[in-house]
Each structure stands twice: as C-alpha cells, then as structure tokens.
Amino acid sequence: MSPVYPVTGIKAGITGTTVPLRLEVDTWYPGQTPEHLIQNNLFIWALRFLQERDPDHKLSFFQIAGIHGMPYQPWDEDTDAITANEGYCTHDSLLFPSWHRPYMLLYEQVLYEIMVKQVIPQLPEDKQQEWTDAAATWRLPYWDWAQKKTREGQDETLYDVPLITKQPRISVIDLKDGVTVFYIDNPMYKFTMPDEERMGCFGISDIQDTDANNNITTIPAQATSRWATYEPESDTVSTQWTEGTVRNSLITSTLNEHPWYGKGIDNVPLAEMVYRLYVHDYIASYTQFATTKFRTSPDYDPGSPAAYLNLEYIHNNIHNWTGGFDKYVGHMAEPAVAAYDPIFWMHHANVDRQFALWQGISLLDPTKNWFESRNEQLEDDGNWYIRTGDLDTPSTPLAPFHKDAEGNYYTSDDVRDIHKLGYTYPELQPWLDKYKDTHGNFDASLYVADIKAMIKAIYSPGEIGAPTEISSIPRSLTSPLGQPDFNKDIIVNVTYNRFAFNGIPYTIYFFLGTPFSPPSYSDPLHTHPQHVGFIYTFSNPIHRNRAAPGCGNCRRKALTDTKSRAQVPITGALIARHPAIHNGNLPHGIHELPSLESDTVGEYLEKHLHWSIRSVSLSSFVYSVSLLGLVSFV
Template structure:
C-alpha cells in the first residue's frame, strides 16, 4: 500500500536521511537480501576529505591509469548478467522501462511508469542517489579489472583504481569546453588490456549492447534495437548511429547551454526555481542532442525518450554534471534547499500524481537500510555518499565563508554569461563589443515560457529563431525548450478533466543575449538597449512548437503555452572572481508576443 501524502507521514523517519516504508512480502523486510545504496566509502578519512569526481577530459589527460581501468571496468559492468539487479542493464532500467519493481521497491498497482521524477523538485535528490548506486557498482568492476593485470602491473592499476569515482562531462563550458570529445563518438577505443598490452575494444562510452534485448521489456522499434543508438538511421534492427549529427547539434547549442546555466546561478531565488526552470531545461537539451529526435531526425535515439535514456552510456556522465551543478548551487546558497511542492501530473512508479513532495520524501528505489529509502535531506551532503567535486572540496578551506567565496569564484569563472567575456574583451573572438558596456552593465534578454501539463503534449519542443532580412536568408536558431515527460504520463494527463486542472505550470527560459550580440557584431542591431531590441524582436523573433511525433502544433492551438520576452539589468564586477549582479526583478515586454500564438496579453 502506497501513501498519497508523503510529506506529512515521513516526518517520523526512524533513520538519518531515510523514511519509513510499510513492510512488504513476508512482512520481515529486515530479513531480505537487497542492495543498500552507500556510494563508495573507500577513500574517506577523518579530516572530512573524500575522493573527487573529475571532469572526463581531465581524467583522461591527467590520470591515464585511472582512465584505463575506468574504460575496462565500464565495459565489464555493461557485460554483466542482465538478470542481476546490480547489472548495468537493471540499474539503467530503474529510470524508465521496463516498468518493474527493483529490489522490492513495489510501485502503485497498474502504474505504467519508471521511478525517475522529472519536472518536479525530486529531480535533484533522486538522481544523486541514482548516481551513488551506479558509482558503487561500477567501482566494484573497476577494482576487479585492476587486480587482473600481470603481477608487475597490479600495484600500478590497483592504486589508480582505489580512489576512482565516476567522471562528469561538463557540457556547459561553452567555447571553453573545446570540441565534442572524440572518445564519445568512436565505436572502438584503445586501452591497455589486462594482459598488459595495448588492445582495441568496443567503446563502452559509445554504446551499450543488449545481451539480449529482453522480449517484453521495451516497446516499438526499441524492442528490435540490439544496441543503444544516437540519431538512428532507421527503425530497423540494422539501424546505425549518426554521431556526426550529434556533434553538429551540440556545436550549435554550446553557447545557449552555457548561458542557461550561468543565468540560473545569477537569477534563481530558490532551489525549486533553480531545479525546475534553469537546470531541467538545458538538461533536456543535452538529452535531445545526444539521442536525436523529431523534427531533426526521423527516429529518436535512446537518450531522448526518458523511458530508454539511462541505457545510453553518456547518461551518467551527463547527470553527474547535473549533480555537480546542484552541488555548486548548494555551496553558493547553503541556507536554501528543496521546498515542498506538488508533483502535479508528473507522478512516478511509486509517487501518485498530485502528491506534495519535500526533502523528506523517499527516493525509491534507493534503500538506505533494509526498511527505509534515502531522502533528499539524506543526500544533501555529497561526502556522505563518498565523493566531492573539484570545486566543492570544502575541507581545503579555513572557514565556511572562504568556501562559499571559492565556489562563487569558480561559478563566476566557469559559467558567467558569455556576454561578460564579450563585453570585457576576454572572449575567444576578442572584445569588439566592448563599447556597448560603457557603464559596466548590460541588458540581458531572455524568453520565459510556461506550459500547462494537461493542455499540451507532455513531451514537446519549442524552438526559437531570428529570421533574416529576406526569405532566402538562413534562419538562426537562438535556443529551444525541450520538455521531457515519460510517454505513459502523457496518456494519463489526457484523462484529466480541464476544470480540475491545478495551477501547476512547467517553466523554462531561453537566453537571447548571445544571439543579439552576434547580430550587433554583424551590423544588424545597434545595441542591447530596449529601444533597439524591442522592435527588432517584434519583427524577427519566431518560434515553432513540436509534439513528440515531430508534428508542428499550430499557434492557434497553444492555449496551454505562455511565452514572454523579459529583460533584466546585469552589472559586471571589475573582479572576475565575483559573479554577475542581476537586478531584483526582470521587466516583462508582453507587447513583443501580443496577438501571436502563446503570447502574453499586453
């Protein structure tokens, strides 16, 4: 029996960071042999230090032996028996399909959904616990392969493996991130094998091979694919990945992704807003960019639909970076955390629709004890799970104030809006726009979106463009909003009577400033001032809304979508280690969209 008002009942948690669960099965849950999520505890010491999750480029370049055992260990993990609950296959299946209970964490009867929470505030804590499970099981395989080397190499590789933690891929660095990693797009990779000699092996960062694709676990074309795919060429079992399309799409998104994260750090007033509006949006972009889907590709790759995304090898690298972004937010805002909020119609396998969730809601199916699940409060401190990030090594700072200062400096240097570098002469392309920044401030422009979770398709994409002077000019896409909802949630939403729809909205934001600066540099626009930008946007800003099947939703059918152009004044400190200073409230310019599909009323 599951509970419908979780936030009330779970205040009586019996263990730190966990919440009580009613006994199931034989009535003696303490007797069950289940997987307890601990993270990797090896490497923690009394000073509070823990091993660090490294950016994947740094891992490969600076820690080649650890990189080597990572690739070998990940390959072994992927080859594990798929009937084992701790296999790569079954851990990936927790996120979406197949819709089955994992390790006794039973779901709501007849509920067809995975455990993963999206478009609700459990997104952060749930994926942190998920990564901890993945990390602890991958760690075992990394240790195992390290011990398989010849005797004269065992010490070298076991030493490298001892402090191993899952790497992250920082997709939000913008131009500073360099080209898309070639070790993500090659189906084979060079390693030092356990024989001690160079070998060429199937690249576990490129694809996962189902062994087998279990009948009944997946539906449609996914039941026929024998390997994970990106931008598939067809719906046949012989389909191939088109990694070049992935690279092209990512290259077109690097600045919007960077600016989305930077703006979130500067403007979000609380963690709920940061999670739902400023992180889930670029997070969805990355899902689409890796998997590919309509309307840019006829067939969706595994990373795009949530039901299949965790089988894609880059999923965990992507979400490790999302977790790191949350860790940075936590460090910069130590007094702010997840607040109670309804999940609306984004319930999961174990959480009913319209449930109020909070930081004490169980993060099923991640057991903290044989009787209790982890909670978002329980995973608040990453060191409890045995890891930190390069920027969150708080034990190296002499005080909490110095730690916060250091994290803010890291955020300022890594994620300040791209306009900062362009307006101060520090951009890769030089400071040709410095004259716009005479008073060390600029007007930041963005598009804010809200969508009804019932009146529009659950999974949708809104793409924004600036059209050229003539119809023959290329259309410049300035950003997109990808709303990711598991497929069966959409069918359940359709059943809801419109007069019972709560005032719950999906929210997103897309930055316009970088694109406007491009047009200023091209001589199409004079400045970022309101008197220049507003008529420009009225003339040139366009958008299309796509349903999950790739069809365009006519503007006349967009009653559930609200689009608004907003501006906010941003001051640039002289010290590059200080974050940008956003004014208190953005200014709405509803007249830009008035009378157009989705536009706000003037």
C-alpha cells in the first residue's frame, strides 16, 4: 500500500491553552488588520496554487473535492481492497456532521501547507517571517449564511454570499516584492480545471436519467460556477451550460426574497430556523439534530412534534439556494459535484460551527450531546468502508480520512473536541477569563450560558426571543411573557422519499391559499405570494449516466425506499393572516385566519394548505402531489 496522508490539522499557532479561530469570512476579508490582510493574500494564493495542481495529484483541488461525490474513485486508499463506484457518501446519515469535520480539516491543512511551502518561499526574505506568523494563526473562514451582512450602498442589512466570492478578479500582493498589488482571476469565484481541461476527461460526466415520459434528462456536470447562466438548447428538458458564468446576483436576490430570509408575509427567516436548533426543549437528541435520516422501525417514537427539524435539512436548503433551481443549476445544488464550487468549503465550515455550537450548549447534558447509547444509533446504508446494516457508532471509521501515517481512520470520537484538532470558533473559547469562577477554575455553566446568549444575539427572531414569535404581534397571540410555547407552534412535519425520481434532487414547495396550478406560474415558485417554505432533498442520482453506476449508498437507499424528515414552521405565516396583523392587506388568493385556536387553524389548513414538487434539474418536471407515499404529515 502506498503511504497515506495523515490529516492532523494545523499545529502552528497553538499555545498551551488557546487555539486559533475560524472567523466569519466577511469579518476577515477584506482585511481590517495587517495580520488579516496578509492572511487574505496567503489564502488566495494558496487556493490558486491548489486549483492549478494536476487533477491526478492526490492533494489537488480536483481530487479533494472529488471525495464528496464524483468521480467515485478511491482517495488515499488501497485500491486493491476497494470496489469502485461506491463513494464515501454520508448524507442522510448519523455520521453527516462528524464525517465532514475531518474533510474540512484536510482542506484547511493542505492550504496551510501550500502557504508555508509554496507561497511564502517566493517572498523577499525580509517579508517571510511576518507572513509565516500570519499563516500560523490562519484557519479556514466560515460563511454564516444565517446572519445578515452590511453592504455598501444598502440601507438595510441583507443576506448575501461572502464578498470574497463575488468578483471574477481579485487583488493580491505580488510575491516577487511583497508590496505591489495587482489583479488575478479569483479562485473563490469559481474553480476552473487546470490547462483548460474538461472535467469529463477525469470522470465528472453528465448525469442522465429518464423522466416520467421516458425522456432522457441530463444534469450537466461541466459548469464551474454556483448559479450558472442557463441557455435552453430547445424546448426539451435538456439544458446547456455557459461555462464559467457565476450568477451571484441571483443568489443575493433569492436569499432576500425567499420566505426563510425576507420580511414578507411568511415571517420565517433562516435565522429563526437556526435558532430553533439550540432551543433547549426543541431538539431532543443528537440523532434528531444531526441528520435527515428517518428511523422506520415499528417501535420508533419520534417524541415531540419538533423532532423533524435538523441541521442536515437546513444545510440541504443552503446548497439549493447557493447552487440554484428552476432554470439555473450550478454545482452546489448537486451532491456529486458540490465540492467543486469553492464556496462549498466556507458553507461547510459554518455547518461544522453549528455542530460545534450544539456540542457547546449540550456540554452539561451527557445523555444528549453524543450518540454512545444504542437508542441514538442508526443503521448505515453502507459505502466503501461501512457494511450495509452496520450501526453508526462513535467508533465507526470515517473513511477516507487517516489520522496517522499507519493508516488508521478517524472516528467520530476522534473529532469530538475541535480544540484538540487545532481550531475553534469565536463563540467557543473556554480559556477566556469570563468563564472562570472565583477560584480561577473553568466554570462550565458560565460557558454554556454565554454560548446560548451569543446564539440568541445572532439568531433570535426579535426582541421577544421565542422561536414561534415575531416582535410586532400582540402578546395575546403568543405565549405569556414571550417564552416559547410549542403547543402553539404550528409546523409541517414531512417524511419524504429521497429517491422518488431515481435520486434526482427535487424540491417540495408549501403554500397557504387558494390552490393553483404551478405550471401556470412563470416565476420561481418560491416567489409566489402563498409560498410558506420548501424542503430540498439534496439527493444523489443513483446513476452517473445511463451506462455507469453512481453512488452505491444511494442505490441501496433507493432499493429500500428510504425516508427522510424535515420541517417547515408556519406559525409566522398564520399569524400574518390574522386581522390584527394584516390590516386588510392580504394578497389575492390568501385568506384571513380569524383565530389561532386549534380547531380554527385545523380547518384553515385543511382548506388552504397545499404543496407541489419540482425537480431542481428538470425545470418542466412539475407535480401537484397529494398523500401518495411521497409526502406525509405528522
């Protein structure tokens, strides 16, 4: 077996008690301090050099991104012991948060090694030490997609992609003199194959399948952008891509028009969805928090109706909004190629941060914050290393990530403590003096309370601070004193078949109003006035193309009719329809809700709640769905 690559994390910058921070990207770029300015340049140069590496290089951008999906080839493995076309898929899996943690660590470590071995040596000697010191404290920035940003020329804060991703050209310091500033192609704007190679030459082929009318459907895999420009070749469902065109403006507008983001009638901002993850009585277990996977055993009791919300589901929808839908589909919307968009890594750094915050607030509750107990463990669908039916436990290997040169794999227990991996986040600094008791010892209760306070400050949906409430509504319509009362929280809980269309990802749209025919609405469905939320499957097509298999995990899930779970809260949408709120300004097709009493709400939903399905890759493939096994409510 060839030597393996140990993923150890960055060891530089660590003191006896502290580790460097992963920072929110828009607080880090453009640099406001000399250290951050140098780190900006180190990162941009390192990412450019990484993307320029030969695609056959194990530590190239292409190979590292390929771990997530296509081309479904071994990475850092003994190929004689592996079956091809299986992949490392851990979506819809209990291992979803922990598997992606060493994945981010690998990417971070490789970039750091390029900084110190390839970037800094090109500088004049009198600049090298300052840049080496800055590299030591650099860690991969995260994109907090649930926190509004301040933008020049905007009166209000808004949700947006990071500034570092927005322009095709970016300024850097010339490494020859360490002073001169000039522009290069921005490696965070898109990934382009080295030497203008085509991805198809390296196994990233278009995904093909058939629709209900036996038309061949192609999901192109050649684009190198997030929201790509769409140009229909004909009136058929097949599409062509304009190579390399990034539509960040579409992402920005969608982030702010969509009900999870905007201020419209729905009042279900993304920040509230994230906030619910950390409300003490809302998420009952680690398994609920971690994954969309739905336990189908006959004796399974999901417990609270809140049990359908989870981190992976929110993560899925971010992939959709960033990658595009309807007429526009980029890499981020497709699991098989998502990691080829450079924004993927900052998105997943934030997913890791949400995971770490959950661990932080659960520090005092050992029965809730991990999955040691049998009741918390789920059966795996299998991949290259995990056998189908094996229980996912904290000691399950997280292939292909090796923790040492002997070839031992990381496990979830190995990555449980991020501080031991050499990084942390701004909210998670247990060494700070404010967490010490009167004797100077660490006080876990002070630490947990402060993490919760910071989460509330960032994500709480208003002054009242309860996840079901909006600060402008009368107290008579909410729980006493603004405390969460989940008996008054109206949510749509959904179990869905991830592989209903052979794994082609699709979106379930929910509406409150007079039913209408989705094909009659020419604009994106999320802009419809009745729209109250959606669920994106972020599933993998079970075939790479009509002749070759795709993800083995996904093929097995499709055969077993696997179900996943998600949740759309609609309390805000219902309150907005109350006469005390709407003041007679309800859009056409939306009906007044005279009371929030349970009987009245039940009758209202029975008459006005409806839903439709649209495939992210088949813009004309639209279904109006009733309870036929695809969607069910709890």
